[in-house]
Amino acid sequence: MASCANGRGVPEPLTPKDKNSFAYPTMKDRVPIIICKVIDLLYRDRINLKLSKPDELKDVIGLMSKLRQEMMTNKPLCKIEDNGIDAHLWNEYLERLKAENNEESVRWYNTRWLSVECFVYRRLLEAMRKSADLGTFDFFGKQKCEAFYGSLKAICNLLIARDSWPLKDPSKVEGLIKISLWGNKCDLSISAGSSQSFHHDPMAQIDEFKSRLLVDDSKEVIDIIKLGEDMLIDIIMDNAGFEMLSDLCLADYLISSNFAKRIRFRVKNQPWFVSDTMPQDFDWVLNEMCSGATNDIQSEKSENSDITPILVKYGEKWKSYLEDGIWSIHPDPFWTYPHDYSLMKSDDKLLYQTLSEADLLIFKGDLNYRKLVGDLNWKPTDTFKESLQGFHPAPLVALRTLKADVVTGLSEGQAESAQSLDEKWLINGEWGVIQLCPVKIC
Numbered sequence: 001m002a003s004c005a006n007g008r009g010v011p012e013p014l015t016p017k018d019k020n021s022f023a024y025p026t027m028k029d030r031v032p033i034i035i036c037k038v039i040d041l042l043y044r045d046r047i048n049l050k051l052s053k054p055d056e057l058k059d060v061i062g063l064m065s066k067l068r069q070e071m072m073t074n075k076p077l078c079k080i081e082d083n084g085i086d087a088h089l090w091n092e093y094l095e096r097l098k099a100e101n102n103e104e105s106v107r108w109y110n111t112r113w114l115s116v117e118c119f120v121y122r123r124l125l126e127a128m129r130k131s132a133d134l135g136t137f138d139f140f141g142k143q144k145c146e147a148f149y150g151s152l153k154a155i156c157n158l159l160i161a162r163d164s165w166p167l168k169d170p171s172k173v174e175g176l177i178k179i180s181l182w183g184n185k186c187d188l189s190i191s192a193g194s195s196q197s198f199h200h201d202p203m204a205q206i207d208e209f210k211s212r213l214l215v216d217d218s219k220e221v222i223d224i225i226k227l228g229e230d231m232l233i234d235i236i237m238d239n240a241g242f243e244m245l246s247d248l249c250l251a252d253y254l255i256s257s258n259f260a261k262r263i264r265f266r267v268k269n270q271p272w273f274v275s276d277t278m279p280q281d282f283d284w285v286l287n288e289m290c291s292g293a294t295n296d297i298q299s300e301k302s303e304n305s306d307i308t309p310i311l312v313k314y315g316e317k318w319k320s321y322l323e324d325g326i327w328s329i330h331p332d333p334f335w336t337y338p339h340d341y342s343l344m345k346s347d348d349k350l351l352y353q354t355l356s357e358a359d360l361l362i363f364k365g366d367l368n369y370r371k372l373v374g375d376l377n378w379k380p381t382d383t384f385k386e387s388l389q390g391f392h393p394a395p396l397v398a399l400r401t402l403k404a405d406v407v408t409g410l411s412e413g414q415a416e417s418a419q420s421l422d423e424k425w426l427i428n429g430e431w432g433v434i435q436l437c438p439v440k441i442c
């Protein structure tokens with residue numbers, strides 16, 4: 001094993017074979033439920049899908065059912081056999097896993113949790129491609145739309161608050177960073193696809209969750225942001241819905257205050273982990289805002305007439321940012337690979353080089369965090385910088401609520417204290433970190 005600064009070798013990866021880990025119930029229970037919900041959605045909406053060859057849907061659902069059965073019976077992982085331009089990368093990575101496990105086959109429960117969980121979503125996409133009409137269909141789209149409307153009141157509260165703030169106020173940047181952090185609680189993959197939304201003033205929740213913020217490097221992040229007016233900031237996004245809107249509010253304030261000149265949003269290029277943001281989610285949300293959110297998804301929208309102006313104002317403003325190139329959306333394929341980010345420098349040199357142009361990288365959410373630290377069994381007191389394993393194209397900060405049993409950068413005794421207060425502190429999304437690694441490593 002490679003050596004680390006602490007003198008130990010690189011820790012072993014988290015795997016579902018450990019029945020005491022969160023990886024085990026994730027692969028045994030949560031992920032099969034997600035697959036069942038996709039199957040149910042496709043079956044119930046089969047008429048609305050207007051497929052040119054309706055019989056192909058049987059093949060799609062059959063492959064998804066087969067995937068679920070393979071997982072539940074711990075069969076070997078199969079190669080990706082569709083015509084996707086990334087298929088060879090997945091199959092090459094599968095060979096790496098075989099070599100890593102020193103086995104002829106890799107089974108769902110005997111290897112890296114991060115890798116096999118990613119394979120689930122890639123296999124779902126492979127199944128969808130059995131229908132010519134469904135190859136680009138977002139089978140999680142309806143749930144993301146419902147999540148947006150489920151959080152509409154909180155979104156409008158946030159926009160109204162943002163609209164009243166003076167510009168260039170570091171305290172407001174800090175507040176928006178923390179709202180962006182806690183917005184990550186609204187994750188449909190952790191809830192197996194059930195909607196999780198904010199129901200009251202998100203600003204009030206900053207103080208509400210203060211005691212559960214284990215690492216808070218927000219002031220150090222602000223020190224970087226205050227360095228100049230020509231900053232290029234990349235936000236590597238996570239969930240749609242309220243979290244996405246909290247990210248856009250942060251980006252809006254940074255641009256309006258001249259803390260940043262350009263912001264690049266890094267999103268998924270295909271349906272991923274249920275609620276992850278794709279380019280069409282941007283388009284849909286901004287269009288909904290510009291129309292005053294009048295689309296009939298929830299009955300409570302009939303009460304929205306008083307909040308329409310604020311939605312329209314920011315929807316139009318943000319569309320203009322995109323049209324003028326101040327904001328840009330980048331669906332980089334690497335974010336949906338099974339690779340952790342320490343492999344980016346060798347396996348996607350162009351993306352690594354592009355990220356190195358930024359003055360600050362903001363990584364959102366649990367999956368990005370797991371990929372930053374390799375989903376390895378680090379000790380909580382191992383440093384965040386060490387756990388990045390050399391990945392550091394630019395100063396970076398992770399905004400993450402904990403939904404997997406890995407975390408680094410904590411002080412001595414901090415993990416034990418959290419455990420005494422909440423047995424599920426590592427996995428329930430109720431605890432968070434804002435962790436900065438400021439010095440660029442070349």
